[in-house]
Amino acid sequence: MTKVKVYVMYKESILDPQGQAVKMATQKMGFTEISDIRIGKYFEIEVDADVATAKAQVEAISEQLLSNPNMETYHVEIME
Amino acid sequence: MTKVKVYVMYKESILDPQGQAVKMATQKMGFTEISDIRIGKYFEIEVDADVATAKAQVEAISEQLLSNPNMETYHVEIME
Numbered sequence: 001m002t003k004v005k006v007y008v009m010y011k012e013s014i015l016d017p018q019g020q021a022v023k024m025a026t027q028k029m030g031f032t033e034i035s036d037i038r039i040g041k042y043f044e045i046e047v048d049a050d051v052a053t054a055k056a057q058v059e060a061i062s063e064q065l066l067s068n069p070n071m072e073t074y075h076v077e078i079m080e
Numbered sequence: 081m082t083k084v085k086v087y088v089m090y091k092e093s094i095l096d097p098q099g100q101a102v103k104m105a106t107q108k109m110g111f112t113e114i115s116d117i118r119i120g121k122y123f124e125i126e127v128d129a130d131v132a133t134a135k136a137q138v139e140a141i142s143e144q145l146l147s148n149p150n151m152e153t154y155h156v157e158i159m160e
Contacts (some may be wrong), residue, residue: 009121022123025145027086033128035081037154042087043102044085048113057111065105 002054003079008067009040082134083159088147089120
């Protein structure tokens, strides 16, 4: 069994309004040193397969299901 | 400037219906080796402060704003 992490974030060029809203909230709470917040999705996926197969499957899922390739980028990491 | 990552996940004891729905979608796509998917939130936060101050501030924000301590756990990591 292989555990895989996937991060899905907006591309750098895409505005992240949710992140901006949370940043404004932190300013109002007095955390004025916070200069940027970007929010993404995070997936922990368990695959009944070896590391190579698991990575290939999770990359396929990330591309086809978990992210919108027009607006988002994803990053796949094998968990220790 | 310090970059900090925050992961917010449902506690193990809390059902993750969104993760279950995505898992079912992967099964229908033919990825039958996928045995579990849990979905969380992921934050990349930039703080104009040294590492110790940034970590303390981000932990305070995670507790008060980014997570619901009744249902969720968070994990703070300094980015290299």
